[in-house]
Amino acid sequence: MGTNAHDALRQVAEPVQAPAADVRYTCPAVAENVTAIRSGIGAFAAAAGLPSELVDDIRIALTEAVTNVVRHAYEVGAPGEVDVAVRLEHDLVQVVVSDDGRGLDAASADAAGPGLGLPLIAALASTLELRSPAAGGCRLEMTFDRRRRVAA
């Protein structure tokens, strides 16, 4: 088939977008949604057949990450959203928590409290990456390895 035919087919074919996540949850960054997200994503992890110990770890890490967004990402009283995306790939569970808030510097400048959230997440997750995207906000990427639990 020639290149022109390929191009013609692309134009008539309905675009199919592969999902970037197995489940994605977007909601206002308010305290009552911390539980909602933990419950929704927990249901996903349990239904996916992940070991209960790993589901617990994901729930705890997620609670810490979303709580950080609720407390620090936006000015007090300012509206904003938190986005949680989870993807299963073989033995890895990737969890991304992101927001469109003030970014890492501003958020950490007014951070009060013992600051145990990130160390706790780091202890539970196999990898942890915290970024400030150029577009603004903050993006926390965690991966959890189910093999690590089996080996432990």
Added chain:
Amino acid sequence: MSAETVVTEPTTVSIAAGPLVAPILRRVVGMLAARADLPLDRLDDAVLIADLLAARAPAHLRRETVDVVVEQSPRTLALRVGPLRRGGGDALVGEAAVPGVGNVIEQLADELRVVEDAGDEYLHVRLACAAP
């Protein structure tokens, strides 16, 4: 604005079409229905509708995910399902018919409509309960 008319910002849940749709969607919808202060019988109705959507919507999707926007206000829960393929909204509702029972979604929802937006279709379902 009185407390009775407060509508919270919507929650969006997007789930890859497959066996995980039902357990996630029923949990999320049930949770938000409880938060909207729907009574127990209407909460059950909301979960039943979530199960129906989870079972039927994947056949009519425009993408590979089941996308549901949930808006809650006191004693009201509104779901927007889509984008769906053209004709998918009516087909989805039609498939909720059970012999001898009738159409389950039509019977449970207070409002049911298919809306077209930029070439896509969305099914809107609203459940409400009058204040006691």
